[in-house]
Amino acid sequence: MVRSYQWKIVMLAIVSFLVGTSEYIIAGILDKVAADTGVSLSAAGQLITVFSLAYAFGxxxxxxxxxxxxxxRLLIYAxxxxxxxxxxxxTLPGYAFLISSRIILALSTGVFVVTALTVATKLAPAGKQGGAIATLVMGFSTSLIVGVPIGRVIAGIYDWKTIFAGIGVLGLLAILMIWLTIPQTDGEEPVPLGKQFALLKEPKIAIALSVTFFWIAGYAIVYTYISPFLLKITxxxxxxxxxxxxxFGIASLLGSKIGGYSTDRWGAPRTLIAGMLLHAAALVMLSLTAHSPFIVFGLLILWSFTAWSSGPTQQYHLLTLAPNASGIMLSLNTSVLQIAMAAxxxxxxxIVDHASLTSTSWLGAASVAVAAGTVAVSYARTLSKSRKKAAELRLRRAAKT
Incomplete structure (x- = not known):
């Protein structure tokens, strides 16, 4: 029984790797897509904007x-x-059809990922749901580590469209495997959108979500154009x-692990501030040493490590702000994350159109620094309030004695 549920979770993780590769691959082959479709690098970059907006709102x-x-059935439909x-x-040529493809892929990816996480928690026995979710997230994250580099190699040897042909064929195999192995699972009572957005009225939650926005926006400003940056500038x-x-992918995995460890040991605020400041510093150094391949290679590792170290920490921090609405909080954070990617x-x-590729890292660093500053100010206010309450409590106790 145990083995049965475990390999089903692993299968869902493999499919998550597939859909994750389809999402992340564009940044890895952006220069080739732009050249083949006859559009500028900035126009090709908007394929990521369109995907993220469709994912966030759709x-x-x-x-x-x-x-x-x-x-x-919903997994199969997705x-x-x-x-x-x-x-x-x-199959279809031109930029317009590629935009349509990205919208369809965004909607299907979003529905699949959310549904797969739900199914995984129902397949796993009590006390094992956390591990099941971690396995699925690992599958999705691995697409950045393995899927994007392999896609870049395939695009260099053959044609970038071959990547999507292969993913499509594997998608058909995934449909068959899910039909044969995943049991029917009842749906859930929908959470009204009004209830989901009601949390945004709370200042501490709105501020925390703004941290997600500035952190991811800064990351996306640079990562979207990283392939042409490395080819043309470096x-x-x-x-x-x-x-x-x-x-870069390997470093992201290690960063996530260390970020989680640091959160447990030193707390979310310190981990976020330190990680984001190093993240911003790595982006600044990326521009200053842009023409040195050896140094840039090392900075890419540092950048990825520090950027992804904030992921689990920020999710944990958000959950502590609304422990009784964890699902809604994670949903809101995902939407803000995708909107930030689009922005x-x-x-x-x-920036690429009106300035230069090297300028992207300066603005990216500034955005991440804003996120770090927001965390620092929020943390300082929380400490101040805690100390004030503690002082008031001591005065009350002293008055009673």
Whole structure:
């Protein structure tokens, strides 16, 4: 029985890797997409903006509309739409069809990821749900470590559209596997959108979500255009760029692990502030040493490590702010994250068009620094209030004695 649930979770994680690769791959092949479709780098970068906006706003609406649907059937519907999106990217020419493909892929990815997490918690026995979720998240994150570098290699040897053809074929196999192995699971009572957004009225939650926005926007401003940056500014070869993206992915995994450990040991505020300040510093150094491939390679590792160290810490911090509404908080954080990705890609495109590729890291660093400053101010206010309450309590006790 135990083995049965575990391999089903692993299978969902493998499919999560597939949909994650489809999301992240554009940043890894941006220069090739721009050249093939005849658009500028900034226009190609808006493919990420479109994806993120469709994910952020479309996923909550679709999940609310399909709340009562059997979860296995919903997984299959989402993957069927996912296959269609990849087929469009592979077969239909031009930028407009690629935009359509990204919208379809965003909606299908969002529904699949949310539904898979729900199914995983129901498949796992009591006390094992956390591990099940971690396995799925690991599968999605691995797409950045393995999927993007492999996609870059495939795009260099063959054609970038071949990547989407392969993902589409594997998507069909994923549909079959889910149909054969995942049991039917009842839907859930939908949470009204009004209730979801009601939490935003609380200042501490709104401030915490603004941290997510500035942190991810700063990251996205630079990451969206990292491949052309490495090729044109740093002068790396195709093979070195692939290796750099692989190292970037490995560092992101290590950063997430260390971020979680640091949160347990030193607390969320200290971990966030330290990680974000180092994140901003790495982006500044990226511009200052842009023409040295060896130094840039090392800075990419530092950047990825520090950027991703904030992920689990920020999620934990948000959960502590609203422990009785954890699902809604994570949903809101995901939406803000995707909106920040869209904003970052859009702002980065403007910078590339009107300034230069090297300028992206300066503005990215500034945005991350704002996030770090917001955490620092919020933490200082919390400490001040705690000390004031403690002082008042001591005075009351002294008055009684």
């Amino acid at each position: 996923t909550p609406l679709l999940m609310a509309a399909t709340a009562n649907l059997d979860r296995r 993957l069927s739409l996912f296959v269609v999106g990849n087929v469009i990217a592979f 002068g790396m070869s195709e093979q070195t760029v692939s290796a750099a993206l692989f190292a 970052g890609a859009g702002i980065g495109g403007v």
